Amino acid sequence: MKAVITATAKYLPESVLSNHDLEQILDTSDEWIRTRTGIRERRILKDPEKATSFMCSEVALQLIEKRGISADEIDLIIVATMTPDMMFPSTACLVQKNIGASNAWAFDLSGACSGFIYALNTGAQFVAAGTHKKVLVIGGEKMSAVMDYTDRTTCVLFGDGAAGVLIEPGTDENYGLLDSRLYSDGRGGANLCMPGGGSLNPTTHETVDQKLHYLQQDGRQVFKSAVVAMADVATELMTRNNLTAEDVDYLIPHQANQRIIQATAERMGIDLEQVSINIDRYGNTSAATIPICIAELHEEGKLQSGNNLILVSFGAGYTWGGIYIKWL
Structure with missing residues (x-):
């Protein structure tokens, strides 16, 4: 089911x-x-x-x-x-x-x-x-x-x-969430993290003064890793499900950086017209970026029955993955 x-x-x-x-x-x-x-x-x-x-x-x-x-x-x-x-x-x-x-x-x-x-x-x-x-x-x-x-x-x-x-x-096994590939690699954890507030660095005057409760990022390392991981998992899903670039109606990527999105699309051979992009208006809303894109496409009437969607993301952890959906 x-x-x-x-x-x-x-x-x-x-x-x-x-x-x-x-x-x-x-x-x-x-x-x-x-x-x-x-x-x-x-x-x-x-x-x-x-x-x-x-x-x-x-x-x-x-x-x-x-x-x-x-x-x-x-x-x-x-x-x-x-x-x-x-x-x-x-x-x-x-x-x-x-x-x-x-x-x-x-x-x-x-x-x-x-x-x-x-x-x-x-x-x-x-x-x-x-x-x-x-x-x-x-x-x-x-x-x-x-x-x-x-x-x-x-x-x-x-x-x-x-x-x-x-x-x-669903009532038809050919529609819905058809495939997924999820990954993580804790070795990249230090490149994107919030050190304070947990059991390692509980909140004290010292941790507040050191700004440990704010997000910290090595942008260059995260960028390089994100481009490779998002493109690789997307192409893996396409290969597993016999999809070509022309078969993908929408690539819905995590909205971290316009250049990451473009590089991912290029590595996949996907035209930018097939890519959902709203980072210009909302920035990076982390776990909310992909569902915001889906909701906007749906509200605008762009999602039609039978459309092939590839969702891909990359985040702290490192965590990354993709999902293949055939829209009902």
Whole structure:
């Protein structure tokens, strides 16, 4: 039994942080950011009383409304995030409470920028096993909460947002989530991490002073690894499923950097017209980037039955992977 996506939704905060805004607080420029990343603005959840669970709950409510079901019908909620509201309880449990999904169990999945790919594959296993009929899979991040806005190498890259899908059993085994390949390599962990806040470096005045609670990245190393990994897993999926570049209707890559996206497409032989790109408007929203792309394509009526979609991601861990979907 294949899992199929039956609803999509996204939530982006109203507040826009443009490159011109960053020019006022950093030694940078709109041209420098755009030419190196492709980003011109990103969204920020400014309300200090709202966090990742708020955005994910908004997405969940939209999914339920669009599908025309009640919250009680949801069996499982998986939230992919690396910016949970708190260490515990899980963000997914907060979402379950917020939407009144009294019959659902819930958990968070930490895969960084590959979180949604990991979570979607995980949710699909429950559906394919026949044990769950309605699973919410949501990727959400409040990246602004872990940004050092004095570090121009990282803070220009990231934004806030959430998006997700509802997956259910399909009636035709030729449609839905048809294949996946997931990987990790912990040797790259030091190149993209947040050292503070866990059991290794619990919060103290010293860890705060050292800025250990902000995202830290070796951009050059991550860039080189991401290009190779995303392209390799995409071509692996194509080979495993006898797909050519012409057979792929949409490549939906993680939105980390415009140059990474272009390099991935080139290595795959995919024309940029077949690639979903919104990094210019939202920046890198980590686990939310891929579901935001899916939701936008769906809302714009671009996804047609039988379309072949390749989803690929790369994130901290290192984590990376891909999923092949034939749209219902």
